[in-house]
């Protein structure tokens with residue numbers, strides 16, 4: 590028992606030192622893959638409203654491994670991360686616990702949360718087409734159309750094994766079935782302008798540089814490029830593209846989530862759930878969405894003006910838990926068609 594408290598206290602002190610705060614009675618410890626400055630306004634608003642302090646431990650990788658290693662001594666209460674792959678992975682690795690809460694479930698549509706309550710989406714990001722303003726006339730597109738030979742040598746995309754693309758391909762498997770999804774993916778590969786690589790912003794840069802007419806990327810990067818004072822050339826990349834939201838005319842655009850989960854051994858469970866209720870509330874969603882250039886999951890909450898300037902998104906309503914189930918098959922398909930070769 591002594592050893593346990595000592596260990597937990599040591600980690601709490603480490604967290605406190607990381608953010609320069611002193612531990613007080615009511616507090617919640619957050620393990621986050623999201624950078625501290627992105628979630629700070631949200632957490633400040635929570636503390637202002639409830640008096641509950643938050644401590645953030647920012648991790649670049651190894652969050653689940655760390656939780657597993659800490660086991661029941663873990664000081665972690667709430668996990669914040671992006672991507673269904675990471676959220677569902679945290680559940681399957683056994684580092685989360687279910688939350689059954691009326692306020693949270695009321696604010697988050699069913700397609701954006703785990704049916705068993707192990708993870709919850711707070712904001713969404715669309716996987717969209719960055720189309721050259723100069724070289725692409727059309728203003729609508731479908732994912733299926735990316736396989737059309739008319740785009741031969743014109744499409745840029747990051748690695749097919751990146752979580753963002755794995756989720757997109759998993760959604761194609763859900764909608765088309767595995768066989769048709771394979772044909773589709775092989776045809777998209779045939780249309781690539783270059784070997785998959787770089788991050789999403791590099792695909793916008795490729796369009797700007799004339800290497801491709803279509804790039805595939807997430808919506809929030811457009812906001813990040815448009816407002817990038819550190820690397821102002823990114824504003825030019827953003828300015829060279831228009832955002833096309835695929836499948837607006839039918840099932841809608843594939844979206845992924847950023848979200849939260851309650852850590853399995855949360856020592857401050859009650860306060861952690863208060864934080865989760867706040868994050869899920871329309872107010873919490875709007876503060877968060879504004880900060881990260883994403884869309885609140887609650888259709889009644891508003892996205893920022895910059896995000897709205899991309900155009901209107903109609904999100905695919907396919908449940909994220911369905912996408913999670915097809916991730917392994919999607920990853921295999923990427924290898925099978927030699928997408929990255």
Ligand SMILES: [Fe+2]
Nearest residue numbers: 671789807810
């Ligand atoms: Fe990203």
